[in-house]
Amino acid sequence: MRVTAYLKDKPRIYVTSGSFGSLTPETFKRLNEFAEVTVNRGKLQAEALRDVLREYDGVVLGTDRVTREDLNGDLRVRIIARHGVGVDNIDLQAATEKRIVVTYTPSANAESVAEYTVGLMLALSRRIVDAHIFMKSGEWARLEFVGFDLKGKTLGIIGLGSIGSRVAEISKAFGMRVLAYDPYVDRGKAVNLGVELKDSLDDLLLESDFISIHAS
Secondary structure (H helix, E strand, O other): OEEEOOOOOOOEEEEOOOOOOOOOOHHHHHHHOOOEEEEEOOOOOHHHHHHHHHHOOEEEEOOOOEOOOOOOOOOOOOEEEEOOOOOOOEOHHHHHHOOOEEEOOOOOOHHHHHHHHHHHHHHHHOOHHHHHHHHHOOOOOHHHHOOOOOOOOEEEEEOOOHHHHHHHHHHHHOOOEEEEEOOOOOHHHHHHHOOEEOOOHHHHHHHOOEEEEOOO
């Protein structure tokens, strides 16, 4: 889908993110109050991306990769907004050298991902998918799909950022023992969450019944 609003003397913003504004229509209403907005969802080819960087003041990206080569030359772009939780697809050093601001949304989907993660643990512990398939086949064997409780089990979290921390909080409410490995996190944060911070990834793997990875 391509939607273009031509408004004179306003900054130009180009949107490629597939989900930006999809759940909040007011986002585009607010943008159009002060900017000319072009929406072209989906990854751009390298040359098309470079054209955008030369012709637009701001870009809202999904997973498009922005390299040093893309940022060479005379550019109009002043801000690259990554619609997501990481900026590993953007050459930050090259952007900094060009005085281009790079933003991202680190906690935007933390709650949704955390709940989904715990939901998967419940599905595994109770064999929900197996039982569903079995019932659809017309069979019923209740005792074969009893499963086990999460309470008392040990969860190992790799990466104690926004999502990992929320997974820890929810899992603690189930009565789980929660371990974490994250060489960059402050030990005080782990203490506040009631999480045992491990110095070794191997130790975490050896002690955990479930492993949840929240690191890029």
